[in-house]
Amino acid sequence: GENVEQHPSTLSVQEGDSAVIKCTYSDSASNYFPWYKQELGKRPQLIIDIRSNVGEKKDQRIAVTLNKTAKHFSLHITETQPEDSAVYFCAAINDYKLSFGAGTTVTVRA
Amino acid sequence: NAGVMQNPRHLVRRRGQEARLRCSPMKGHSHVYWYRQLPEEGLKFMVYLQKENIIDESGMPKERFSAEFPKEGPSILRIQQVVRGDSAAYFCASSPGQSSYNEQFFGPGTRLTVL
Secondary structure, three states: OOOEEEEOOEEEEEOOOOEEEEEEEOOOOOOEEEEEEEOOOOOOEEEEEEEOOOOEEEEOOEEEEEEOOOOEEEEEEOOOOHHHOEEEEEEEEEOOEEEEOOOEEEEEEO | OOOOEEEOOEEEEOOOOOEEEEEEOOOOOOEEEEEEEOOOOOEEEEEEEEOOEEEEOOOOOOOOEEEEOOOOOOEEEEEOOOOHHHOEEEEEEEEOOOOOOOOOEEOOOEEEEEO
16 A cells, blocks of 8 residues: 655744745655645645646645656645644545655644 | 535533434535544545445445435444543535546535544
């Protein structure tokens, strides 16, 4: 089955700085890579996703890159704000089964 | 269009009791997925259902756990004879089709506490 590893597990950044979270996956058949943001006690919410035929995607302050050869994908948040503080999960899909990373707790310091 | 609904939001059970968790998918969605999240961990796939069919239950413990998605009504995740290790947040998600390139929309979760 798919194995997704995520680093770092915690990340503290100064407001306005960038945050980068990296993930690797094991199953070369995985073809869709969503990122979820989960605030304390809330549901995971999709913030951005990327498909296997695309190398990079950007949505305002959030961008995701995918390197299929190396089986790496990364989330980049620029100009971080306090409301970006949350747990972020990367995931990979092969067919229908979402395999999640263990999560990164991001804290944005004011 | 209401999102994915789950109830109850919080459920407290004593060891040995049964827990029933309900999930109503988004309107128009016929695919339901259940995930379990242990404290400070990621979500783990449990089971994938379509109406009246279990497609993949490979992530679900063989004993005490069962799931269904009847023709009418919500999907049910049932845990018999609960133990403390079952304490977790249980999320369901739904999608309009088989979720390759289809976003899975998550419900608010049911937080199960076993005393």
